[in-house]
Amino acid sequence: MTNTQKMQSAVGAGVLLIGLALAAGALSIPAAAGYGGVGPNFLPWVVAVSLIACGVLIVREALTGGFRAMDPPSGAERAYWPAFAWVSAALLANAALITTLGFILSCTLCYMLAVQGLRRAGGQAAGRPVGLAIDAATGAAIAAPVYWTFTKFLGINLPGLTQSGWL
Amino acid sequence: MDILDALMQGFATAISPVNLLWAFVGCVLGTAVGVLPGIGPAVAVAMLLPITAKVEVTSSMIFFAGIYYGAMYGGSTTSILLNTPGETATMVTAMEGNRMAKSGRAGAALATAAIGSFVAGTIATVIVTLFAPVVAEFAVKLGPPEYFMLMVLAFTTVSAVLGKSTLRGMAALMVGLAVGCVGLDQISGQPRYTLGKPELLDGIEIVLVAVGLFAVAEVLYAAVYEGRTAEARNPLSKVYMTPRDWRRSIPAWLRGTAIGAPFGCIPAGGTEIPTFLSYAMEKKLAKGDNLAEFGNQGAIEGVAGPEAANNASVTAALIPLLTLGIPTSNTTAIMLGAFQNYGIQPGPQLFTNSAALVWALIASLYVGNVMLLILNLPMVKLWVQLLKIPKPQLYAGILIFATVGAYGMRQSTFDLLLLWGIGVFGLLMRRYDFPTAPVVVGMILGPLAEAQLRNAVSIGEGSFMVFLQRPMSLALLVVAVAIVVLPRLVRAWKRRK
Numbered sequence: 001m002t003n004t005q006k007m008q009s010a011v012g013a014g015v016l017l018i019g020l021a022l023a024a025g026a027l028s029i030p031a032a033a034g035y036g037g038v039g040p041n042f043l044p045w046v047v048a049v050s051l052i053a054c055g056v057l058i059v060r061e062a063l064t065g066g067f068r069a070m071d072p073p074s075g076a077e078r079a080y081w082p083a084f085a086w087v088s089a090a091l092l093a094n095a096a097l098i099t100t101l102g103f104i105l106s107c108t109l110c111y112m113l114a115v116q117g118l119r120r121a122g123g124q125a126a127g128r129p130v131g132l133a134i135d136a137a138t139g140a141a142i143a144a145p146v147y148w149t150f151t152k153f154l155g156i157n158l159p160g161l162t163q164s165g166w167l
Numbered sequence: 168m169d170i171l172d173a174l175m176q177g178f179a180t181a182i183s184p185v186n187l188l189w190a191f192v193g194c195v196l197g198t199a200v201g202v203l204p205g206i207g208p209a210v211a212v213a214m215l216l217p218i219t220a221k222v223e224v225t226s227s228m229i230f231f232a233g234i235y236y237g238a239m240y241g242g243s244t245t246s247i248l249l250n251t252p253g254e255t256a257t258m259v260t261a262m263e264g265n266r267m268a269k270s271g272r273a274g275a276a277l278a279t280a281a282i283g284s285f286v287a288g289t290i291a292t293v294i295v296t297l298f299a300p301v302v303a304e305f306a307v308k309l310g311p312p313e314y315f316m317l318m319v320l321a322f323t324t325v326s327a328v329l330g331k332s333t334l335r336g337m338a339a340l341m342v343g344l345a346v347g348c349v350g351l352d353q354i355s356g357q358p359r360y361t362l363g364k365p366e367l368l369d370g371i372e373i374v375l376v377a378v379g380l381f382a383v384a385e386v387l388y389a390a391v392y393e394g395r396t397a398e399a400r401n402p403l404s405k406v407y408m409t410p411r412d413w414r415r416s417i418p419a420w421l422r423g424t425a426i427g428a429p430f431g432c433i434p435a436g437g438t439e440i441p442t443f444l445s446y447a448m449e450k451k452l453a454k455g456d457n458l459a460e461f462g463n464q465g466a467i468e469g470v471a472g473p474e475a476a477n478n479a480s481v482t483a484a485l486i487p488l489l490t491l492g493i494p495t496s497n498t499t500a501i502m503l504g505a506f507q508n509y510g511i512q513p514g515p516q517l518f519t520n521s522a523a524l525v526w527a528l529i530a531s532l533y534v535g536n537v538m539l540l541i542l543n544l545p546m547v548k549l550w551v552q553l554l555k556i557p558k559p560q561l562y563a564g565i566l567i568f569a570t571v572g573a574y575g576m577r578q579s580t581f582d583l584l585l586l587w588g589i590g591v592f593g594l595l596m597r598r599y600d601f602p603t604a605p606v607v608v609g610m611i612l613g614p615l616a617e618a619q620l621r622n623a624v625s626i627g628e629g630s631f632m633v634f635l636q637r638p639m640s641l642a643l644l645v646v647a648v649a650i651v652v653l654p655r656l657v658r659a660w661k662r663r664k
Contacts, residue, residue: 037629038621040352054338069331070600075392083390095583107567118559121394155221156575
């Protein structure tokens with residue numbers, strides 16, 4: 001079995017697992033159909049059973065020569081996981097810090113972390129102090145006007161570090 | 168002349184300074200997201216959905232329509248100038264457009280794309296103006312069984328016909344339907360798949376799924392797989408069409424419109440089929456030197472026709488959206504979500520209950536087309552500058568906008584975690600070639616379809632036979648089955664021969 005086939009089978013197994021999980025969840029939804037004939041658990045069961053079937057068929061495709069009607073995916077053959085870690089760190093740090101640091105600072109940090117990953121993925125130099133300073137400035141230059149536009153003009157609540165609405 | 172009166176009323180609303188400003192900002196933003204790789208109209212509208220909490224409904228729908236439209240114009244610029252085809256809608260434009268650009272005729276290709284989009288967009292808007300009220304009047308007569316079958320038809324085409332693999336399309340659709348199930352059941356009030364989390368009782372926000380699948384997944388994909396992918400940019404030449412270009416373009420625009428508009432009208436969706444059909448037709452009709460240009464220096468008909476077909480079908484897709492409440496693409500699905508945020512359900516009643524809104528929206532399409540022509544022809548050089556933004560900064564910047572959309576909707580950090588999770592899911596979908604449109608359409612249309620199904624079955628007194636007893640729903644069912652089964656039968660039959 002080739003590596004692609006292994007990965008594709010894993011994807012199929014994932015679909016199958018989602019289907020099983022949905023089926024398990026559907027068990028706890030009452031059938032109470034009233035006089036309608038179709039209750040709140042009908043669609044969940046349809047979806048769960050279909051996904052299980054799709055999962056089985058996808059695994060079968062993967063094992064019998066790979067996915068059908070599939071173009072080779074764009075980009076590199078091999079994944080560059082460090083970039084995944086950087087971008088994920090950016091998003092998760094943002095989720096963790098946005099209420100304490102406020103939108104502008106938290107998003108600037110998110111921007112800096114993501115740029116680090118994307119630069120490394122492209123083989124560019126990253127992590128030099130000057131570069132970091134430029135990234136911080138760029139990130140803030142995007143985040144601040146976005147924050148002001150959305151909070152001041154469009155009246156959307158975004159968390160700030162202060163109550164002033166400017167930071 | 169009811170329609171004309173209504174349309175004039177619509178214009179009166181649409182050209183008020185505030186609405187003109189919204190339309191203009193929408194068109195500018197739309198063109199920008201169309202030009203920028205890695206971000207499209209669906210995600211732009213999704214990120215801006217939080218504004219529905221504050222901005223008045225007519226203004227925000229005009230704004231979203233501007234984005235929807237503008238992205239079509241901007242998208243062709245990128246597909247002609249960059250060698251990486253962007254979204255599927257502009258893939259066909261890229262085939263000949265790229266060749267033209269390589270042989271120094273980028274300007275002519277851009278001009279025929281922009282003017283063709285204008286011609287097709289305007290004709291299709293006229294079609295929307297004339298036919299949408301008729302369809303709405305007809306649609307009032309449809310009952311739940313027919314509606315349910317129309318939605319099944321939309322699901323089938325979005326998942327089985329438009330993608331490459333029916334199996335992966337179906338899996339994606341089911342995931343979308345499952346996401347749509349999360350939250351309180353709308354009829355019985357039962358919580359479904361909430362895992363005891365209060366955040367999930369309201370369901371999963373459209374913004375999260377759209378922004379996660381399109382924006383975050385795109386950023387992750389670029390980082391993980393495309394860091395080393397080099398992009399070649401074609402040089403821009405003077406935006407000008409020779410008399411010969413005009414003679415070749417005009418019939419191609421009209422033919423493209425004639426092919427695209429009907430495809431948009433039916434609740435099946437997709438611009439791939441009409442654009443490919445238009446391309447094939449232009450190639451077939453071309454003779455002599457013109458034919459020789461196809462696949463070599465690039466034939467201008469091959470840009471003009473598909474581009475017109477694309478815009479015509481995108482515009483005409485507003486008919487099923489407004490009159491039936493059935494979205495057939497990512498962006499129209501999210502626009503349906505925007506309507507729902509205002510408590511408005513698009514459908515046949517929209518033309519009577521929210522007539523002012525609908526006509527202002529339609530009038531704004533005429534206005535938007537003119538704005539976009541001006542924005543895209545003389546100012547194309549400005550937009551091309553956007554292609555110079557380096558990738559790391561562009562993609563990292565997208566994450567900031569993604570945060571606004573995801574967090575602005577409900578102010579919940581839980582949503583930001585979910586956004587990351589959906590992004591990772593989208594990364595896998597992208598790598599293993601699962602289509603994303605079925606997820607979004609399934610998620611938004613799923614709850615509506617479920618409600619129609621349950622109403623239909625109660626009409627049938629608990630029997631599913633109701634779908635077979637009514638001629639119209641039976642016909643729709645047959646069509647839905649046929650579009651899945653027929654191509655397979657034909658293939659099997661050919662193989663046996």
